[in-house]
Amino acid sequence: MHVFPGLTLSRSPLGFSRLGPEFLTELPPEPAPAPHWVAHSEACAQRLGLGSDWRTPQALELLSGNGGESGWASVYSGHQFGVWAGQLGDGRALHVGEIEHQGQRYELQLKGAGRTPYSRMGDGRAVLRSSIREFLCSEAMAALAIPTTRALCITGSPLRVRREEIETAAIVTRVAPSFLRFGHFEHFAHHDLLPQLAQLFEHVLDRHAPECREAEVPAAALLEKVSRQTASLMADWQAVGFMHGVMNTDNMSLLGLTLDYGPFGFMDGFDPGHICNHSDHQGRYAYARQPNVAFWNLHALAQALIPLVPGEPEKASEPLLAALESYREAFPREMLGRLRAKLGLLAELPQDRELADDWLKLLAAGRTDFTIAWRHLARFDSQVEAENAAIRDLFLDREAFDAWARRYRERLLAEASLDAERGARMNRVNPAVVLRNHLAEGAIRSASEGDFGEIERLLKVLERPYDEPVLASDAALPPDWAAQLEVSCSS
Structure with a gap:
C-alpha cells in the first residue's frame, strides 16, 4: 500500500x-x-x-x-x-x-x-x-x-x-x-481453461458491465456492448485521421479505449491506404482498413466467448453473431454523425453521406493535408465564392473543388446555415493541432539532449487541440524532412 x-x-x-x-x-x-x-x-x-x-x-x-x-x-x-x-x-x-x-x-x-x-x-x-x-x-x-x-x-x-x-x-x-484486452478472453478459451474463462467473465460483469448480467444471454450482451464501444472508437479514430498501427487482438481494449501506443500516426496528406507502421509490410492496418480490422477482432472475441453461452454448443454462436451485427449497424451511423459534425451540418439529409464521401475523395485525389483541409473548411463562405480562395488553393484540381463547393453551398442553404455559427461549431470538432510525427520527433530530439521543455510545451498545445496555437508551425504543413520519419513496432 x-x-x-x-x-x-x-x-x-x-x-x-x-x-x-x-x-x-x-x-x-x-x-x-x-x-x-x-x-x-x-x-x-x-x-x-x-x-x-x-x-x-x-x-x-x-x-x-x-x-x-x-x-x-x-x-x-x-x-x-x-x-x-x-x-x-x-x-x-x-x-x-x-x-x-x-x-x-x-x-x-x-x-x-x-x-x-x-x-x-x-x-x-x-x-x-x-x-x-x-x-x-x-x-x-x-x-x-x-x-x-x-x-x-x-x-x-x-x-x-x-x-x-x-x-x-x-x-x-x-x-x-x-x-483488459480481447486477448484475455482468447487466452483461456484457446487453452480450454473454461473455469478460468468463466471466472474472468464474472469479473468483467461485476466490475465493468453489471447491466449485462440480467440479459437473456449475458455473454452476447457483453459482446454487443463491446461492439458498440469499438464502433464508436473506430469512428473517432477515422474522424481525426488517427492510425493505431498495430491493431492486434491483444491491443484491443475490452472497454473501448485506445490502448498501446506504438507505431501510431496522424494523417498528413490524406491517403486512405496509408500505412503508418513500417513493420506492417502487408498493409493490414492501413487507415482505411481499421474499421474492418476491428470487426475481425470482434469476431475473434466472439469465438472466445462461445463456451460462456448456455445450451447446445452448435447453437452457441447464434446469439454472439447477432450481437456482432450491432457493430455493422453502429459504425456507419457513428461515422456519418462525425462527418456531419465536421462539415458543420445540423440537419440529417439523405445526400449527406455522398457529400462527405466526395469530400474525402477530393482530399485523397490530391493528397491534401487532412487536418488543415478540415480546419480551413470552417471558413467556407456560402455567399461569396471568391472568399474561398484560401480553401480552394489547398487543392491541385481547383475545378473539382469548385464542383464540390457548389454542392456544399446548396446543402448549407438547405438548412439556412449561418456561416459564423457553423464555423464555430466546426472548429470545436476539427482540431487545429494533432500529434504529427514531426512534432513528436522535435520533443524527442530535445529530450535526448537533456531538454524536456519541448515535451511540456507541446503537451500544453495538445491539451487545447481546437485552439489556434501560439506557434503557427504547430498547425502548419509538416516540413520536408518529416517524410523521412518511420515508426515501427519497436517505436
Missing part, C-alpha cells in the same frame, strides 16, 4: 489482481537507477484526485520501479497481424495498484519496469523515445475526447537499453479503469 499526498494506492477486493495465479504473476519491478522526472500531466493527475504536491521523492521512486513492493503482470494471448500468436502477456508492463476518486477506480501500470514471465525474448524496458510518444499521444487523445488510456508521467533513467541503437530507459505511468 503506497500513499501519495492525501491518496492511497491500493488493491481493490474486486480488482483483477484478486483473480489468482492463473491470471497473473506477482513480482516486483526491476529498479531503474538514478531516476528523474521527465514529464507529467496535470490533467491526468487531477482526474486521479492528486494534489499539486504529488510529485514527491517517494512518488518518483515508486513510479520508477524502486518502491520495493510487488506489482503484477497479467497473461493473455491473441492474434497478431491476423495470425494466432499463442501466449502473450504484460511483457514490459507492471500493475502497481489502484486509486479511487469520485467513485471511479483507476489502475496504475508502469510500462518499462523490467522483465516479467511474459517478456519472451524482450528486456521488459521502454526507451525515452517511445515513452515520449505514448505519453503525448495518450493525453492528446484525451483532449480530443477520444476514449483512451491516460499517462500520468514519464520518469527517466541513465540505464542503457539496446533497440536499433543504444538508448536510455524510461517508464510511463499509464492509467485506465482497466487494461
Whole structure:
C-alpha cells in the first residue's frame, strides 16, 4: 500500500489482481537507477484526485520501479497481424495498484519496469523515445475526447537499453479503469481453461458491465456492448485521421479505449491506404482498413466467448453473431454523425453521406493535408465564392473543388446555415493541432539532449487541440524532412 499526498494506492477486493495465479504473476519491478522526472500531466493527475504536491521523492521512486513492493503482470494471448500468436502477456508492463476518486477506480501500470514471465525474448524496458510518444499521444487523445488510456508521467533513467541503437530507459505511468484486452478472453478459451474463462467473465460483469448480467444471454450482451464501444472508437479514430498501427487482438481494449501506443500516426496528406507502421509490410492496418480490422477482432472475441453461452454448443454462436451485427449497424451511423459534425451540418439529409464521401475523395485525389483541409473548411463562405480562395488553393484540381463547393453551398442553404455559427461549431470538432510525427520527433530530439521543455510545451498545445496555437508551425504543413520519419513496432 503506497500513499501519495492525501491518496492511497491500493488493491481493490474486486480488482483483477484478486483473480489468482492463473491470471497473473506477482513480482516486483526491476529498479531503474538514478531516476528523474521527465514529464507529467496535470490533467491526468487531477482526474486521479492528486494534489499539486504529488510529485514527491517517494512518488518518483515508486513510479520508477524502486518502491520495493510487488506489482503484477497479467497473461493473455491473441492474434497478431491476423495470425494466432499463442501466449502473450504484460511483457514490459507492471500493475502497481489502484486509486479511487469520485467513485471511479483507476489502475496504475508502469510500462518499462523490467522483465516479467511474459517478456519472451524482450528486456521488459521502454526507451525515452517511445515513452515520449505514448505519453503525448495518450493525453492528446484525451483532449480530443477520444476514449483512451491516460499517462500520468514519464520518469527517466541513465540505464542503457539496446533497440536499433543504444538508448536510455524510461517508464510511463499509464492509467485506465482497466487494461483488459480481447486477448484475455482468447487466452483461456484457446487453452480450454473454461473455469478460468468463466471466472474472468464474472469479473468483467461485476466490475465493468453489471447491466449485462440480467440479459437473456449475458455473454452476447457483453459482446454487443463491446461492439458498440469499438464502433464508436473506430469512428473517432477515422474522424481525426488517427492510425493505431498495430491493431492486434491483444491491443484491443475490452472497454473501448485506445490502448498501446506504438507505431501510431496522424494523417498528413490524406491517403486512405496509408500505412503508418513500417513493420506492417502487408498493409493490414492501413487507415482505411481499421474499421474492418476491428470487426475481425470482434469476431475473434466472439469465438472466445462461445463456451460462456448456455445450451447446445452448435447453437452457441447464434446469439454472439447477432450481437456482432450491432457493430455493422453502429459504425456507419457513428461515422456519418462525425462527418456531419465536421462539415458543420445540423440537419440529417439523405445526400449527406455522398457529400462527405466526395469530400474525402477530393482530399485523397490530391493528397491534401487532412487536418488543415478540415480546419480551413470552417471558413467556407456560402455567399461569396471568391472568399474561398484560401480553401480552394489547398487543392491541385481547383475545378473539382469548385464542383464540390457548389454542392456544399446548396446543402448549407438547405438548412439556412449561418456561416459564423457553423464555423464555430466546426472548429470545436476539427482540431487545429494533432500529434504529427514531426512534432513528436522535435520533443524527442530535445529530450535526448537533456531538454524536456519541448515535451511540456507541446503537451500544453495538445491539451487545447481546437485552439489556434501560439506557434503557427504547430498547425502548419509538416516540413520536408518529416517524410523521412518511420515508426515501427519497436517505436
